[in-house]
Amino acid sequence: MTIPTLPIIDVSPYLDDNSSKESRRIVAEQLHVACRDVGFFYLKVDGYVDRSESEELMELQRRFFQRPKEEKEDLAISKQDNARGYQKVGQNVTLSQNDHHEALDFYRPVENPDATKPIWGENQWPSNPPEYREKMEAWVRKMKHLGMMVMKAMSDGLKMTEEEWKGLEKSMDDSFWCMRCIGYPSLPGDKGHKGISCGEHRDYGCLTLLFTDPTPSALQVLYRDPNGPDHAAADASLKGYWIDANPIPGAAVVNIGDMVEIWTNGLYKSTLHRVIHRGDNYRVSVPFFFEPNWDTKVEPLAAAKRIQEQMKEGENGKEAAKHYEPIVYGDHLKRKVGGNFAKYDQ
Numbered sequence: 001m002t003i004p005t006l007p008i009i010d011v012s013p014y015l016d017d018n019s020s021k022e023s024r025r026i027v028a029e030q031l032h033v034a035c036r037d038v039g040f041f042y043l044k045v046d047g048y049v050d051r052s053e054s055e056e057l058m059e060l061q062r063r064f065f066q067r068p069k070e071e072k073e074d075l076a077i078s079k080q081d082n083a084r085g086y087q088k089v090g091q092n093v094t095l096s097q098n099d100h101h102e103a104l105d106f107y108r109p110v111e112n113p114d115a116t117k118p119i120w121g122e123n124q125w126p127s128n129p130p131e132y133r134e135k136m137e138a139w140v141r142k143m144k145h146l147g148m149m150v151m152k153a154m155s156d157g158l159k160m161t162e163e164e165w166k167g168l169e170k171s172m173d174d175s176f177w178c179m180r181c182i183g184y185p186s187l188p189g190d191k192g193h194k195g196i197s198c199g200e201h202r203d204y205g206c207l208t209l210l211f212t213d214p215t216p217s218a219l220q221v222l223y224r225d226p227n228g229p230d231h232a233a234a235d236a237s238l239k240g241y242w243i244d245a246n247p248i249p250g251a252a253v254v255n256i257g258d259m260v261e262i263w264t265n266g267l268y269k270s271t272l273h274r275v276i277h278r279g280d281n282y283r284v285s286v287p288f289f290f291e292p293n294w295d296t297k298v299e300p301l302a303a304a305k306r307i308q309e310q311m312k313e314g315e316n317g318k319e320a321a322k323h324y325e326p327i328v329y330g331d332h333l334k335r336k337v338g339g340n341f342a343k344y345d346q
């Protein structure tokens with residue numbers, strides 16, 4: 001059989017105030033199909049993010065990760081709230097295994113930071129490269145807007161009314177975003193590899209907007225297929241194919257997270273993915289997590305239930321929709337981040 005590939009969606013009509021209704025409708029429909037069937041897609045962003053801009057972003061990460069160990073560890077997450085800051089190789093844990101990557105994490109700044117409260121401390125900005133903070137803050141602004149526009153397209157794909165969209169928009173208008181800057185050394189072990197660069201997981205919020213360097217064969221996505229040969233490590237009944245999400249120039253790799261799964265009452269699934277970087281170069285990536293506001297209570301949307309009702313009436317409605325319980329985003333995030341790091345000082 002032919003190996004499935006991820007859908008490609010050109011989101012430019014949603015980034016252009018003068019675009020036609022029809023051009024937006026087409027994007028919304030493509031997005032609906034991609035989110036329902038795969039949960040992962042390429043988002044063409046040419047004209048909004050210049051290629052030189054994403055290349056510069058990667059170069060900044062390379063320069064940061066090349067700094068001396070002591071300088072990076074000055075920004076250790078333990079100096080703050082155990083979430084914001086630098087994590088050395090092996091410090092991240094997924095499915096009880098140490099991930100073979102180092103990372104520098106930032107979250108939305110909070111008004112009264114308190115490093116004793118989870119995720120409530122201050123971001124730790126490197127002083128090298130000197131332009132790092134300014135460039136990354138500009139990137140955050142850009143990604144927040146892009147995230148909101150993709151969510152707008154998604155709401156159109158779900159056939160939400162204007163009023164319903166206003167409600168949803170309000171629950172993300174102060175997004176508790178997260179930006180991870182990740183460095184992946186090649187996996188140890190001669191011939192083949194030992195361990196994993198980032199274990200199988202789902203992302204926590206709304207949308208992940210991922211930019212990477214051109215390294216192929218690193219990020220893999222579980223393309224669901226009940227008759228597929230592979231299965232999820234944590235759930236053998238979840239079957240499919242692990243397919244490569246290789247970078248495409250001018251496009252971000254985008255996936256939906258747990259909050260979109262709840263909002264859509266499972267119509268869209270937060271999709272499993274992992275990183276296995278066997279190549280011998282040093283890979284860098286910057287996922288931007290566009291999330292709901294910290295205190296947003298996330299629960300199934302009426303629009304998603306309307307679609308599920310229609311599906312039930314149609315042919316492919318044999319499967320009864322699971323009911324999702326409401327969850328407050330900040331609680332979900334604290335629980336997830338709380339289990340993410342190995343506690344060791346060395």
Ligand SMILES: N=C(N)NCCCC[C@H](N)C(=O)O
Nearest residue numbers: 093094095201203204289340
């Ligand atoms: N904010 C996000 N999505 N970070 C992804 C972290 C990688 C997975 C994590 N160790 C876990 O086990 O969930």
Ligand SMILES: O=C(O)CCC(=O)C(=O)O
Nearest residue numbers: 180182203219275285287
């Ligand atoms: O580096 C990548 O390609 C993906 C990283 C990722 O999935 C994550 O940090 O959540």
Ligand SMILES: [Fe+2]
Nearest residue numbers: 201202203273
């Ligand atoms: Fe992820």
